[in-house]
Amino acid sequence: MSTxxxxxxxxxxxxxxxxYVGTSPKAIQQHAGAGQGSMYHHFTGKPDLALAAIRRTAEELWAGAEEVLSAPxxxxxxxxxxxxxxxxVLRGCPVGRLTMDPDVIASDELRAPVDETLDRLRECLAGIVEEGKERGQFAPSLDGEEIAxxxxxxVQGGYVLARASGSPAAFDSGVRGLLALLTPGSSGR
Amino acid sequence: MSTxxxxxxxxxxxxxxxxYVGTSPKAIQQHAGAGQGSMYHHFTGKPDLALAAIRRTAEELWAGAEEVLSAPxxxxxxxxxxxxxxxxVLRGCPVGRLTMDPDVIASDELRAPVDETLDRLRECLAGIVEEGKERGQFAPSLDGEEIAxxxxxxVQGGYVLARASGSPAAFDSGVRGLLALLTPGSSGR
DNA sequence: GTCTATAGCTCGATAGAC
DNA sequence: GTCTATCGAGCTATAGAC
Incomplete structure (x- = not known):
């Protein structure tokens, strides 16, 4: 693997x-086994390197989610x-956690991949919900965009609850609750 | 107001x-209009001061939520x-956002108020859901703890979506979706 | 391309005058 | 109680040798 x-x-x-705020160039260099000059040769600075890292993480997350959501x-x-x-779960979402970073939110460039990834996911989920409505699996009164x-x-909040309690249980509990509400034929009342 | x-x-x-990671003692002192010595006179250091601040924020949040949830x-x-x-919305949850702070999660003392607040909220909500089941407002198949x-x-994830997009709309959308799923007599299918 | 050296600054904390 | 002065360490970045 190249430097x-x-x-x-x-x-x-x-x-x-x-x-982002808690990550220093020095720590990056030590983790990567590279010197100061090496990092500043390939990237203009911390924001530039972070942008490359965030873009790749966002792409990977989208690819993985899309694979699951488009399965039969x-x-x-x-x-x-x-x-x-x-x-x-306890590590949190590598994309969502960036929204709590003041420097990421302050930069349109760093925020863009985060925004786009979550937006694409929402569109994808919305389409699936709409399909479920057509098939009669979900109530016609539901709005695809809203349910998405x-x-x-x-999911994002599940990470928060899990990390607060130090256990993945809260994440799973929230997911089970949502699935119960979505379950065809047995939800709401 | 005292120093x-x-x-x-x-x-x-x-x-x-x-x-926590993004907040320096210097910034705190400037915001408070106090000198270095003043801060270290009243508190042993940054963790001690943060603990006092987190505890107060957690208490206020719980008090406000409890008031709404116990209303008629x-x-x-x-x-x-x-x-x-x-x-x-765009500022995020003052308690939940701390779960994304590595130093807060690493300290049992700093994490405790966060954990306790969310836990109490969950218990409170679970009781309300159970009450709703007894009244026939929610389906008996639902689990109070899970729905809570x-x-x-x-809510916590709504903040994430809103901050990612730079607009409160996503938060409101998620809330409307959840309310639709919970709506007596018209949810799921 | 990679290294070391160094800059100028801020970090979190302490010392000691008043 | 509050202030300024100062500490050693780490921060982000640049310079320049190799």
Missing amino acids: QERLIEATRELLWDRG GSPYERIEAYLRRERD ATILAT | QERLIEATRELLWDRG GSPYERIEAYLRRERD ATILAT
């Missing part, structure tokens, strides 16, 4: 665990597969 | 906006009031 690659990968790991199965089954998918936002929010 | 008070209030504001009304109405309550986790997660 440039190692720098990006090290940055991705550190951004996931410590966020009914709309409910695909949403369930997405929600129940294996996750490193609820699904995404439950 | 000690100003220090705590300044810390609360900065923790809300920039998190049916279970569904109380949950709706909680979800639709006015919030500084879903509600809390939708």
Whole structure:
């Protein structure tokens, strides 16, 4: 793996665990096994390197989610597969956690990949919900865009609850609650 | 307001906006209009001051939520009031955002108020859902604890979506989706 | 391309005058 | 109680040798 690659990968790991504000160039260099000059040769500075790392993380997350959501199965089954998918719950979402970083939010460039990824996910989920309505799996009164936002929010918020309690249980509990509400034929009342 | 008070209030504001890692003692002192020595006279250091600030923020949040959730009304109405309550959406949750702070999560002392607050909220919501089941407002198949986790997660995740897009719309959308799923007599299918 | 050296600044904390 | 002065360390970045 090239030095440039190692720098990006090290940055991705550190951004996931410590966020942008909590990640120093020095820590990145040590993680990547590279010197100061090496980093500043390949990137103009911390924001430039972070942008490369965030873009790659966003792409990977989207690719993985898209794979699960486009797999064969009914709309409910695909949403369930997405929600129940294996996750490193206590580590949090590598994309969503960036929204709590003041420097990321302050920069349109750094925020863009985060925004686009969550937006694409929402569109994708909304389409699946609409398909479920057509098939009679979900109530016609439901709004695809809204339910998509609820699904995404439950996942993102699940990470928050899990990290607060130090256990993945709260994440799973929230997911089970949402699935119960979405379950064809037995939800709401 | 005493210097000690100003220090705590300044810390609360900065923790809300920039998190623990992103908040420096110097910034706190400037915000509070106090010198170095003043801060270290009243508190042993940054963790001590942050603990006082986090505890107060957690207590205030719980008090406000408890007030809305214990107001008169049916279970569904109380949950709706909680979800639709006015919030500084783009600023995020002053308690929930701390879960993305590596130093907060690493310290049992700093994490405790966060954990306890969300846990109490979950218990409170779970009781309301159970009450709704008894009244026939929610389906008997629903689990109070799980739905409570879903509600809390939708709120916490709503902040994430809103901050990612730079607009409160996504938060409101997720809340409307959840309320549709919870609506007596018209949810799921 | 990669290294070391160094800059100028801020970090979190302490010392000691008043 | 509050202030200024100062500490050693780490921050982000640049310079320049190799």
